[in-house]
Amino acid sequence: MEPPQHVIIVGAGIVGLCVGWHLARGGARVTLLDRDGPGEGTSSGNAGAISAGSVAPLAMPGVLKQVPSMLLDPKGALHIPARYWPAALPWLWRFVLSAKPERVREIAAGMATLLRGAEDRHREILAAEGALDLIQEHGQLYLYRDAEHLKKDDAAWALRREYGQVTQVLDRAGVLALEPGVAEAYRVGVFLPDQSHCVNPLRHARTVARGIERMGGTIRRATVEALATDGPRVVGVRAGGETLPADRVVLAAGAWSARLLAPLGIHIPLESQRGYHVMLPDPGVMPTRPLVPADRKAFITPMEGGLRIAGTVEFGGTEAPPTPARAALLLEDLRKVYPQARTEGAQPHWMGHRPCLPDTLPVMGPVAAHPGLWCAFGHGHLGLTASAPTGALIAGAMLGPTPNTDLSPFAAERFA
Known part of the structure; x- marks a missing residue:
């Protein structure tokens, strides 16, 4: 039996946490890295709306x-x-x-795909963690x-x-x-x-974090300085002066994500x-x-x-x-x-x-030119709403069963 994949997630905001929760449930060995505690950054202060129709x-x-x-x-x-x-x-x-107009319709179709069933995805996580009152x-x-x-x-x-x-x-x-x-x-x-x-975005994030740890995942305070590469392949991250290896890396660092991609020649607006x-x-x-x-x-x-x-x-x-x-x-x-x-x-x-991002759509899914690197950032004003479905989609695409959702509208390559 092969050992579980080790996935490092850069960012422990609500998006990174939901990705981590679904990956841990799917059998991956998960490590989340963030300079702050789980959900203590932008995710703690959102408006609380869960708006699958947006x-x-x-x-x-x-x-x-x-x-x-x-x-x-x-x-x-x-x-x-x-x-x-x-x-x-x-x-x-x-x-x-x-x-x-034609681009607006493409964007709306992409957002509808991402947000469909968002409330159910949130309830799925919170029910498992005994926190549906949130x-x-x-x-x-x-x-x-x-x-x-x-x-x-x-x-x-x-x-x-x-x-x-x-x-x-x-x-x-x-x-x-x-x-x-x-x-x-x-x-x-x-x-x-x-x-x-x-009713409490910070408690929400901490609840998801406890679920990750319950399933064997690790959440560490650390500032990620760079993505570690071996040729084009991303093989881990550099944090605190050391290289932390991983089979896959998911970049979910919110507004700080683009600066970690730039050294790879990937420029995201x-x-x-x-x-x-x-x-x-x-x-x-x-x-x-x-x-x-x-x-x-x-x-x-x-x-x-x-x-x-x-x-x-x-x-x-x-x-x-x-x-x-x-x-x-x-x-x-x-x-x-x-x-x-x-x-x-x-x-x-x-x-x-x-x-x-200027077209509202997040960057989500694998980066073709850099095997081992996945993205889950740029959710804009809908980070809380989209976090749970993003986690399910990323985990399904990475571990299986492969979701029916086409992730190409969210690809980083659209800004090439």
Whole structure:
């Protein structure tokens, strides 16, 4: 009997953890390496939404017309500081090109393939770990000011419905029936009854980590400096001045993944879309489900520790310090939805790095030119949602039985 494959996973965020969980269950010997503890980076601070219907890419037809107005608004949901424009422009140009109608349909098909059954995949892991209480199934509610406001998103909602997203358009009375206390300004809602949310993303990640260790896997704190190669083959990683050998390496280092690929001649247009959240332990209001004021692109999510307001998109790289003013905008977003909310006692603001690619699709699967190397990064705003299905797909493709899913739309080679 052959010994189990040893797989090193670079990154112990929620994506790397779910890959590790499925590989360990499939019989692989798994080691996860991360400079932080499991889920303590970006995965700890997400909005908690599990949104399997989110197949519409960020770049939709007509996006070029919207970008200037967003950038000129100092309180807009998108912010790029002047110092970062030279670095951001190539990414933004690719982003605009991906908004061509034919490409949008290709991207939506790829996202639908990836996200199909995402809630079931999460329940599969959490049921095995005795933590189904982490997922609440009360739907999600998007808020619009009026019918004209909703009309701006018609194309995205139509695309989501095409791939099976159930939507219910509500009038003011319907919004209040679900969430009393929402501000008068929001007269129209879109309710997604089959979506869910996580009540504690950090506990979620730690639960998956304990499952990996239960199945014999190892999670170590270590900073990976480089991928180790023997000719074109990737044979391990270099971390802490030593080479750690492996049969396979899965790169799941989020926004830091591209810099580990660059020495191999693989250049991926990966950008950190810095996101913020504020936690209010006692806001005086508590919705039942995530609320999304569509004019602000923020998520207001009930969680175990209170109310989390998460959102904004800030370009600025992975090294610059947080911008406190961006986090402060989230409290304004909350007041627009709940003018009566108490914002005193807000916990210190948090910032994380969403690993975003211009065409929304993650990089996922084997790298043809470098045997032994696999990728699982770039899930953007859908890292939590896509983590469990990504883990199942990678493990199936690597260990068998081979999944029916075609991973070619997610290949790193598409950026060659």
